[in-house]
Amino acid sequence: xxxxxxxxxxxxxxxxxxxxxxxxxxxxxxxxxxxxxxxxxxxxxxxxxxxxxxxxxxxxxxxxxxxxxxxxxxxxxxxxxxxxxxxxxxxxxxxxxxxxxxxxxxxxxxxxx
Amino acid sequence: xxxxxxxxxxxxxxxxxxxxxxxxxxxxxxxxxxxxxxxxxxxxxxxxxxxxxxxxxxxxxxxxxxxxxxxxxxxxxxxxxxxxxxxxxxxxxxxxxxxxxxxxxxxxxxxxx
Numbered sequence: 001x002x003x004x005x006x007x008x009x010x011x012x013x014x015x016x017x018x019x020x021x022x023x024x025x026x027x028x029x030x031x032x033x034x035x036x037x038x039x040x041x042x043x044x045x046x047x048x049x050x051x052x053x054x055x056x057x058x059x060x061x062x063x064x065x066x067x068x069x070x071x072x073x074x075x076x077x078x079x080x081x082x083x084x085x086x087x088x089x090x091x092x093x094x095x096x097x098x099x100x101x102x103x104x105x106x107x108x109x110x111x112x113x
Numbered sequence: 114x115x116x117x118x119x120x121x122x123x124x125x126x127x128x129x130x131x132x133x134x135x136x137x138x139x140x141x142x143x144x145x146x147x148x149x150x151x152x153x154x155x156x157x158x159x160x161x162x163x164x165x166x167x168x169x170x171x172x173x174x175x176x177x178x179x180x181x182x183x184x185x186x187x188x189x190x191x192x193x194x195x196x197x198x199x200x201x202x203x204x205x206x207x208x209x210x211x212x213x214x215x216x217x218x219x220x221x222x223x224x225x226x
Binding site: 002031033042043048056103104107 | 147149154155156157158159162203211212213214215216217218219
């Protein structure tokens with residue numbers, strides 16, 4: 001158990017809909033990262049927050065947004081969903097922004113029908 | 114930009130034989146290198162990292178990796194593979210001062226009893 005909690009574990013929805021994925025980092029970790037894992041694209045970095053502020057942005061679509069709240073949990077919002085958004089979405093956390101390893105949650109599997 | 118190449122899609126090895134999973138990286142400046150393992154329907158688990166110092170890094174579950182700056186490689190090794198080592202292995206790199214951890218596409222390791 002990494003200590004990172006993600007909900008929901010599975011989510012099935014229709015095209016055009018909006019969903020919110022939630023992540024609680026390990027106790028004491030200030031950095032939260034979001035990754036998308038799909039068979040054809042592999043693990044893609046989406047976005048990173050550190051203590052409530054956006055620190056780095058990757059291949060995140062404009063239809064996607066994220067935020068980190070004062071209690072350090074984070075949410076990833078996916079809107080106007082398309083079939084191609086079906087993937088496993090991982091949250092990871094680390095103590096600080098830098099050399100430390102990331103600790104990953106179990107992921108949220110999104111299926112868009 | 115930072116990137117990782119894992120040239121083999123799948124590595125097959127007999128139980129008890131040495132296991133090697135290859136990784137080469139591209140990054141500006143000093144690299145921070147990581148190996149993660151992913152079991153089916155689970156999140157990524159940290160195995161080991163190289164930040165600085167000794168080129169041979171020892172990690173969890175008997176794994177080790179050797180940093181080779183001239184060949185820009187960070188191959189993962191285990192002297193004697195177990196069936197339970199069958200999983201997906203990811204190499205990752207982060208450049209000094211960069212928050213983004215870039216992952217390779219992953220290598221499926223199959224240990225044959």
